[in-house]
Amino acid sequence: MLFLVDFSVIKPEPGLLIWTTIIFGLFWFLMSRFAFKPIGESLKKRELDIQNSLDEAKKAREEMANLQAENEKLLAQAREERSQILKEAKEAKDEIIAEAKERANAEYKRKVESALQDIENQKQAALVALKNQAGQMAIEIAEKVLHKELSDKNAQEAYAKSLADNIKLN
């Protein structure tokens, strides 16, 4: 195969110059009007949408964080309140227990005291009764003895005389 060297690509040709101008001009016009414009607009819109969504998400996240912090605060407050209540309850309990103890002690003391009193009383009564009985018995015995010893007149007089002497001594 033989071709002749004619480096024609470096020679500006009127035909190709004009056709390139026409075709590229049309291409430029049609593309910018019917392709690049809608594509650019949709891209811009989408970018705006994405940015807005991101911003919204960020805002929501911040709100969520705020809410969470608030919750945390509330929780902490509640916890504190609870411990306060518990503390108070404990104190009240202790107080009640102490009071009850005190009361019980006092009652016990009183009971013991009254029992002791009773015992004392009983003891006294018993002692009185015993004394009485012992006195009775002594009188009876003495009566019997006296009765026996004072059966004669002399002895009676002698005893009476001794008794009278004793009284004098007293």
Added chain:
Amino acid sequence: MTAFRNFWIVLIFSGLSVAAFSQHDNTQQGHPKGSGQTGNPDAEAHHDCGHLVGETVEGEFNAGATAVHHISDANAIHLYGHAYLHLPCILYAPGHGWTLTTTSAFHAHHHGNGEVSKDGYVLVEGSIMRIKDPAFATGEHPIEGVYHKEVAAGGKTKTIFSVVTGGECKELEAKTTFDGGVMGGGITGFYDFSITRNVFTMFLTALLLFFLFRSAATAAMRREGQAPKGIQNFLEPFYIFIRDEVAKPSIGPKYEKYMPYLLSAFFFILGLNLIGQIPFFPGSANLTGNISVTIVLAVLTFLLTMLSSNKHFWEHTLWMPGIPPVLKIFILTPVEILGIFLKPFTLLLRLFANITAGHIVVLCFVGLIFIFGGAGTSISGTITGALTAIPLTLFMMALELLVAFLQAFIFTMLSATYIGMALEEPHHH
């Protein structure tokens, strides 16, 4: 690793030198046989048209010329073998007027050479040329053969094409180009405004890109407020990349006004770069590697830069504050003014050179197959050439894929930077 690389370099250069020799041989050859051409064989004896264009000579292959041919524009799209996709021709010759036809009117037969002339126009290697003689009859005339010869003129050899019609040798001229004769072209007898392979492919690419983006745009509008899907998902990152990495940092707050241009330029260049990488139809057209295309794009960037320039920009360009006036008049201002025009010039040259160079290297690697195989005469050589060329071509194509994205990005980035420089507001120190 270095030895390995040197091996390839030697291989490539030896290939190129083979190509150079074969070209040399070609100039030494006598009259060819004229096989495969219609016409009177006796006619060749009576004219001095040179050699038949596109004939096959055994063992002859010129890799460089083949590469250049494949990156050039053409009036008809070569599909395979002798099959062409015919395209409309819009031709204008001063003094003759407009000629509207299609490439099928030239009855392209062998190697893209037409068998018929129409209104003085003929098809040579798939491109339209015109018979120089203004007196040449309009209407259709049979062509007996297309010839070329090398003529030494001013220390340079120039290829002159001719056709033989009616036993006469008629010299041809190529279409008008605006290189001022620097690159071997210039204003000739006719202008070609045809829908060429390049124009056709450019239109196809622009249409494809438009429908791709239109579907993404409708998806974006229809699925508003939903996650992107499909093609929309694929294209939107590019949009965002151009907006956030190119326009915003380079232009600043006024970036939005320039987004359509930057995006259009980016995707237009990228689309053309990529379709130019496909080695067969509907690809194969080298558009961003054609200076006409890059000129239009660079001029648009230049116009946008100039239209958006502010007072501050011109003050800094023409009368830089804080510099002695002598320096300003003799050095800074001329350099700055030169810079205004050099910027778009480098822009158009960079894109053009990168893509063209990539294509030429790929085509030269493919050419290794024909060089090693002696243009089909040696089977073992062809196999060796193929084994050499396939990994090299694969590597180069991967590199070109990178370059396709890179150059589209660089063009857009620099356009944005230039616009940004013209828009820059004064800094308050």
